[in-house]
Amino acid sequence: MTAPLHETSAGESTATVDAAPDAPGTPDKSGTSAKAIEGRSPWKIAWTRLKRDKLALAGAFVVLFLVLVALFAPVIVGLLGHPPDEFHEDQIDPLFGTPIGSWGGVSSEFLFGVEPVNGRDVFSRIVYGARISLLVAFLAAVFAVVLGTVLGIVAGYFGGWIDAALSRVMDVMLAFPQLLFTIALVSVLPNELLGLDGSGVRIAALVVVIGFFGWPYVGRIVRGQTLSLRNREYVEAAQSLGAGRFYILRRELLPNLIAPITVYATLMIPTNILTEAALSFLGAGVKPPTASWGQMLSTAITTYEADPLFMVIPGLAIFITVLAFNLFGDGVRDALDPKGSR
């Protein structure tokens, strides 16, 4: 994607690292020489690179579109669809339970057709399903990143037994059978918990579980980066000037970890979307009748021969979303870390 830029990238990146002792954000005060590089923060450089990456931009636009769709779901459905849980059994052939209309009942009234058996508007359910997918994926990613960064940086910086203990915990977590655990967990969850009820409990559970099993991935990367950063000159300089540990963690190490964390967070979201879909598919997702893409796929299995479109649409929704996030994430990675191999 950024192949033509490689040579310059390498140069720029060296410049970035050289500038690092002052940490990003602090205006660069060095050069008067090369105009193109002068006066640009690492973030600006990354942004310039990202802008040149057409595929990443396309991904970003799709992501933005999906976020808007999710945010304005009630408005969109109000204009173009029906309430997502409303039955339209007049659209269903009672003998087979399949939509009467051809192509899964697609019409100007039902843009993506109707669901077999109960005739719910597939368009509305896809739009509302986007909310669940994105909400769970974002929150779980945030949860994992926060937990992973804090624990990773602590492990990497303090080392010793703390590192040993945290690293073992991460190993255990990575080996844990996440799917089975989640399926078992949701079956014992109460209907109401901490003021949440119905699907609220399930969404919270999905976020916590997916996030909880995701943090070691972030943690390991952060730990590794911290290990290599903590012996850098600028850290030693700060130490010799009497900076406290917390100050060093926050002001010297964390800013330099932002890039890898951002990259990882962006790439984690599509994985989370897939995990959420898989869990919903297996019946451990949100409760019916709340719409979710994975659940729609699972429902579609029984009628895939008679009504293939009902399987194709949620499948496409998941596919497009994951692809868009991945393209965007790859772009962000290339922009922030041009040395990374591809």
Next chain:
Amino acid sequence: MMSSQRRRIAAGALLAAATMVVTTACGGDTGTDGDKGKTGAAGFNAAVNKVANASDKKGGELKFIGSQEADSWDPQRGYYGFVWDFARYYTRQLVTFKAEPGAASTELVPDLATDAGKVSADGLTYTFTLKDGVTWEDGKPITSKDIKYGIERIWAQDVISGGPIYLQQVLDPKGEYKGPYKDTTPDKLGLKAIETPDDKTIIFKLPVANGDFLQMLAMPAASPVRQDKDTKAKYGLKPFSSGPYKWESYTPNKSMKLVRNDKWDAKTDTIRKALPDKISVTFTTNADDMDNRLIEGEYDLDLNATGIGSAARQKALQQHKGNVDNPQTGFIRYAVFPQTVIPNIECRKAIIYAADSKSLQTARGGPQAGGDIASNMLPPAIKGADPKADPYGKLAGAPDLTKAKEALKKCGKPDGFKTTIAVRNNKKIEIATAESLQQSLLKVGIDAQIDLFDGAQTSGIIGSPKVVKDKGYGIIIMGWGADFPSGQGFLQPLVDGRFILPSGNNNFSELNDKAVNGLFDQALKETDPDKAGELYKQINTKVSEAAVYLPFTHEKNIIWRSSRLTNVYTADAYNGRYDYASLGVVK
């Protein structure tokens, strides 16, 4: 008796009740559509409650295919319904189901015995005399001792596990006998409740009378097993035949082949036609693939007969309707309201009135794959059933919102209330019915959350009244079918208050009405099926009045019948499956 699910239900009932569950099998359906298929097929519903392609022509190979292997082919261990049907190829019993279509199949006729037994006036002693000329596959005669030994095997539950244990419960309720493998008497015939004064006579002595005892003797579990041929736990791999066919080869989960037993004498057997020369069974793990191969004509019928999957259903019904039958299975699908969670009868009535029966039927699969709308809890084929009894107007198919709102007012919750629907997470159709019920209840303000529970944990979750109360399950979605076609057992585990159990409970509503319980005691003693039927009718009315059940459908099944099959008919005694023992094939 139909799927693993069926077995679980039955097993749950056993665990729970340790009493009898009697069944239903249904026969109300009169197949009217007489579409002739393209392939010389006999027509839609041609074999429902009547004989299609009647023929006595012998020969050919009857080819079964199945996606579910038997739990065991050992007559004392099999519990799946299709095993009971298939077992008549290689086992015989004292009495068995009549070889007639539909409801007539539930009549019991003598098989190994000369008559249907002499019953003493107090109903405690049953005496049978064996026919002359009945033999094992090696030509030796079947004796009363072989029958006793076969039945004794049920007691050895540590080895011979998994089958129905009704006979054990009825003949030895205190569990005094330890089974033939721990029997210290020299001939291993130590069970006191059965006497064999000579090789031709067998006498059963019951501690307590039971009007359904003959039904239990008709199960394959009452088949003879010869002591020198008993391979214990391995018996199911090659049962020693007393019927018209014997084992030729068997590879579990792959295939099996039965060939004629030339020692079987047709003159001694009024039931089994034994038309094909060979019977083969092929097992596959892919049910969709199985349906397609049936439609292509590679095989004759589905051994399990659990119905054509929804993937192939449309193709079968649209292009090969003449090869399809749509019998009742004797199952009822329903919602039940635990009284501990919704104690007010008017609130329960509100749910019943507000439910949209038509929508629930569609969710179950529509009138053909789902079944007829049910208005009360007794399936049509059971004596005492009245399919027209409709106290809540459900047969109209539409919800009665006015009455629902009135009921809500009387309940003191005019704006509705919150409750939870419990539904098994592994049954997509049940989840669909839960969503339908949720939608229609919302229209009167009843806010029902759907809670999916692990379908494999049924007996510990909804089967536990404590868990039900703790979780606030006001509505539970379930299905029910029982093990043999008579009334008490179909309803008793569901509504008799003495059947409420701390776990493995099936009386989910926890109905405990003295009048209902008393009527069961009367019905249990009644040996005249018609008089017993009257009592079940009264019980059923009282159950409707208590407003603890919302029946959805009397289940139906869509099953495939190849054009090669002759002498095909569905039997209520086998849950709407074809009577396998009568089938033949054109060459």
